[in-house]
Amino acid sequence: MVTLQQLVYFLAVAETRHFTRAAERARVAQPSLSKQIHGLESELGAPLFTRARGNIALTPAGEALLPVAKRILSDVDTARQEVAELVGLRRGRIRLGATPSLCVGVLADALRMFHDRYPGIELVVEEGGSRDLTAALLGGDLDLALVIVPPQGVDPALTSTPVLGEHLVVASSPDLDLPESFPLAVLRDYPMVMFRRGYDLRETTLQACRAAGFEPRFAVEGGEMDAVLRFVEAGLGVALVPSLVLPGRRGLRATSLRAPGIRRKVALAHRTDVPPTAAARAFRSVLFEHLDAWVAADAVPVGVELTPETPAVRAQSWT
Amino acid sequence: MVTLQQLVYFLAVAETRHFTRAAERARVAQPSLSKQIHGLESELGAPLFTRARGNIALTPAGEALLPVAKRILSDVDTARQEVAELVGLRRGRIRLGATPSLCVGVLADALRMFHDRYPGIELVVEEGGSRDLTAALLGGDLDLALVIVPPQGVDPALTSTPVLGEHLVVASSPDLDLPESFPLAVLRDYPMVMFRRGYDLRETTLQACRAAGFEPRFAVEGGEMDAVLRFVEAGLGVALVPSLVLPGRRGLRATSLRAPGIRRKVALAHRTDVPPTAAARAFRSVLFEHLDAWVAADAVPVGVELTPETPAVRAQSWT
DNA sequence: ACGCGAGGATAGCCTGAACCTATCGAGACG
DNA sequence: CGTCTCGATAGGTTCAGGCTATCCTCGCGT
Structure with a gap:
């Protein structure tokens, strides 16, 4: 098996043209590096370097490997980077469903706050009846939805957190x-x-x-x-x-x-069997933050009851 | 450190959407695969799959990783392939120097034979005086050269095999x-x-x-x-x-x-400190084969003496 | 010519990673 | 409510990769 380690060492030698210095650069003892290079050579079935005293050079095989190895390692970096951006909420997407009653008031403000804080995250909002939204959640077409909690509770495959009445x-x-x-x-x-x-x-x-x-x-x-x-x-x-x-x-x-x-009780729902993404969790926080701000500013609209859930209850199933 | 092994397992799970079957496909026990996937996830700092019973799916991070992982693994294959082609003489290049006297007769036939046998190998011939060729060899501009052996022998940095007189x-x-x-x-x-x-x-x-x-x-x-x-x-x-x-x-x-x-003695020379490539070794074989054919057919041109070197002597420094 | 220094290869040891088998535990289903 | 499926966990073993110490070869300076 070729390993990324071998490619890293290979690249270090190719660039320094020197085993000892390459080993220093790779923060490893020179014999370890030598051994790995030998491993790579025997794995590929061809020498990669000509070991002339003080004049290490690439063989044709080495020349052929060099650009590919570079690309592989840079791709690994890319992969790491991409995932980090998703985790760091610098990139991502939330597909959010909401009933029309919420789209008008609450949601517009919350979305605005969220977008200001996480401008890299794409927001897709689907407005619709509660039944439609539930179906969309279950079908995997939505990540989150603000739905009406029917008397018998939400679908058992969904987890919901009360938001307001x-x-x-x-x-x-x-x-x-x-x-x-x-x-x-x-x-x-x-x-x-x-x-x-x-x-x-x-x-x-x-x-x-x-x-x-x-x-x-x-x-x-x-x-x-x-x-x-x-x-x-x-x-x-x-x-x-x-x-x-x-x-x-x-x-x-x-x-x-x-x-x-x-x-009517409105709740934020998501599929139980799919843990919410980092972006979804962030949205949840922003939403509740916004509602808490209403309470703090004594600006809760007429006809709305904020459920005084403790943070612990809110965090249920959201860790 | 992300490893290729992890990416292979990741891809297997992503494609089968099933840990156990992915493990079978990767010829490995299921716990080993699970552990590697966990390792990759903690390395990247994000879950890659949602483990819903009977419905394994990629998270956004997994989705982001998938195409990059595919490319990395395919590049590794490419690298292996490219080196194998060089080793298998299906591809490559020989830069050969020769004096004009040899270009005319011997070389043309030998090159013809070589090209028939290894059509994928590029042949670059430089015709020139023996001194020029020696300099080109030492400067790394040629892989091999047919040169005149001066009375004091060839440059000490070169290794030569007698070819003919x-x-x-x-x-x-x-x-x-x-x-x-x-x-x-x-x-x-x-x-x-x-x-x-x-x-x-x-x-x-x-x-x-x-x-x-x-x-x-x-x-x-x-x-x-x-x-x-x-x-x-x-x-x-x-x-x-x-x-x-x-x-x-x-x-x-x-x-x-x-x-x-x-x-005058003509010899095939190459740098001592750079072992000849597979292609160069192949060319050497073809050349001597051609000369042996002359002897066998009693067709040695007038004025030429073939040195009756044993294969052992010829192989000197060519392994 | 001989000693010395540089630099890659080799030897031998040790730790940790990756694999295995066995088993757990939770959801699905009759 | 047992049973089945399937991923996670536990514990033991092997081997790969790392380290230090040392060797070997070559170039170079005296």
Whole structure:
């Protein structure tokens, strides 16, 4: 077996044209180097140097080996370098999934912070319903996803860390004359704008209405988050949406539900059987740092509950 | 230190996505392979595989390493291959020097035989005076040279093997009315055509004339072999030349000198401190084979004496 | 000519690395 | 809930690569 050690020594001799000095350079005793060179020569079946007193020179075989040996060793360096860059977060990629409610507020800031800190890491964000994201995680198409935790918990093949809880509010056009706050059952009398299948919100809304004793009427259905909000703005109907999506939407009015209201838990999930990459771990840190900053600045948006998880709980399965 | 062994194992796992099967493929026990992979991972500072049951996959670091590792291993193969081709005489180069007298006859045939047998080996022939060739050998510009052995022997830094002895004859124009055979002293009365400095023949001729008691007159001087012969053809004078250069020259007449005549020894020389390459050794064999064939076929040209060296003597310093 | 110094090769020893077998332990599956 | 699969771990053995000491050859200076 040819070894990299042999090639290193070979190169040292080829460049110094001197066994003793090559040995010094390679931080090794001269006999060790001699022995390795001999080993390489017998392995390749040809002498690599002519050992004339004070005039070591490469044989044709040595000449042929020299450029290849150089390339091999430089490739080894490259390999080491590349991996180091990934580990050092100077390079890499995170494929992150998120529900639309989070993309709007939390995520934009967190991504901004992350990108400032680790500019070499490529960020790929997939926006979608929670079910879709879960499937993408399991299929290996995402590294991380911010998903809604359904009542029965996330898929057993996923590990999730709670991130925050959000309240659902009723979005409506300001033209609509709704009370300040009301129980869900009031919506019985209003047509609704409903999300397409795949959105966790669709199921949540339907179940909540049924629990309140009525079957909702749909004015429109099938849209993504943005479309739904525009339809509501246009007065087509009302919708149950996370409060986080409303700030900045002048054309919409948010009405909270009377207690207990409806809450959803958002968690950061990843596959249990694939340990998160260094980049994913870094993103997690930045995300929680950002949320902690909200708490510290007393700037937690209305309708959001930060789960007061201890760092220990957060670190679960993330070491 | 990263080792090639580790890369081989890494590649086996990356391709089989299975430690146990990779170990079988690498002809090694599974724990040995596992350990090596761990060693590589700790060396590079990052895990290379995600060990999910029945679903081994590359981490980003592994993905980054894969192409480089492939290239490194393929380069090692290339290196081995290249050296093997040189050793196997499928590739290579011989830089051979020869005096003009030998280029004409012996060498052409020998080169032809050699090229037929080893078509991959590049042949570079330098024609020149014996002194020039010796200098080129010492300077490392030639691998081998067929040179004239001067009375005091070749340069001590060179090793030479006797090849043949050749007689010098007097070349003259057929118009010139010379006796069948005569002592050198007869030339006292004829103007001579003389080689340029650097030709061993120049010194040899001068010394021979002086030994015979006269200083030769030059009709022309300074030419290479071919020019000298043409001048002689043109009747400008006579010249002492190796008999080997005359066959095929219709316009010239060769007159041998009365005993003892003048003999020169031709030898194959190479630097003592640089062992001949495989290609050079092969050439030597072909050359002597060719000369032996002359003897066997009783086709030794007139004026040539083959030295009946035993193979043992020939092999001196050539192992 | 002879001694000396330089420099690569050789000898002999020692440590650590790589291999082996045996076994553990955790997820998958009937 | 046993059983199977498959990677990790443990412990022992061998050998490769390193070291020091020494040799051998050649060139060089006296």
